[in-house]
Amino acid sequence: MAESAAKTTRTHRALAGALSIADLRLLARRRLPRAVFDFIDGGAGDEVTLRDNEAAFRDWVLLPRVAVDVSRRSMQTTIAGNRSELPLMLAPTGLAGFFWPSGEMAAASAAAAAGIPFCLSTNSVASIEAVAKAVPDGERWFQLYFLKDRDWMHALVKRAKDSGYRVLCITVDLAVQGRRERDVRNAFTMPLRPRAATILDLARRPRWLAGVLSSPPGLGNFETPDRRHFTSVAQHVASLFDPSVTWDDVARLRELWPGPVVIKGVLHPDDARKAVEIGAQVIMLSNHGGRQLDHVPAPISALPGVVAAVGGRAEVILDGGVRRGTDILMALALGASACSIGRPFLWGLAAAGQEGVTRAITILRDELDNAMTLLGTAQIGDVTATHVQARRAGPAWA
């Protein structure tokens, strides 16, 4: 008892000392086995896009305005038509319950408390119904992958609808899984199969191991007898996901959902136009966090083209590489309506469960508040294209 209280205090202290998202990443690295940390952290191929997603924010600079009354500020906005306390949401991420016991509930609770949307992945450990029951009041979205088994897929849509998820987020950039070499090298499977190389590592991560052993995770939305024995994520994707999907299929699926629909995984302006044509309310501009095709543009680089193509007919959420409040500000100035984060909240989750996710949201909220104030923008709607320019261009006022 005394030992667990001491550990809790240590976790509190470590969290309080985490000043940035980068600090949370280091805490997650300490708690997770290497293979699990790498599954979150890694990307496809040479991880060029993974690095670019963060680095490409440096291609832009913010242009502050001074002598503006910024004494009364608000970061409130709307996302997919509903009020959100921040221009920020938690992106869908598979296996969250593998990083922390009941990880999906922890993340959904933190998002609900912060007043921002949480999107549950098809590949969640907790089921659609379990998350809805545990977090009935938050703004919940459900992310859907196209499954070969259309009956099963339609059943998932119905389950999400019946469980009160308001928004359907259709991910279209995973015809097959990207080649993630870290996962192949680490022989990452779920459940983790201990090998000689990983046993020592697992032994050094007793808290993570105890959590997993107390409730061995499966895939909550696939639990039928023939779907239990899932090994690597790539195998799971190859056996169940449908690579033959076209825009006609997406349009048909859109018809099944009564509420707002989000198309996630768009990078090309022509695809953004297609998504608008089939009636998407939101385009999630995303390269899946650099986990799918390597050498594609960072979302922030693709943003101006996609915003121009959409022409105000849908909201554009920038997804990928957001690590600072200033990143969110740049995305808003370039025309995004909000941003979503994957790894930043997963690092918080892996470090300290719900409190860690809250810490990740709080860090970004405080950074955004500080940056908005110093930019001379008191409200989200005050942030415009005049507040940003390409780094290499001359000063806007010259």
Ligand SMILES: Cc1cc2nc3c(=O)[nH]c(=O)nc-3n(C[C@H](O)[C@H](O)[C@H](O)COP(=O)(O)O)c2cc1C
């Ligand atoms: C561990 C992990 C699992 C993910 N699982 C899913 C998923 O199930 N469905 C999905 O649409 N995107 C998934 N993504 C991608 C995220 O939704 C998001 O696009 C990406 O994490 C954004 O980049 P960021 O991590 O730099 O914020 C996953 C990302 C990570 C890191």
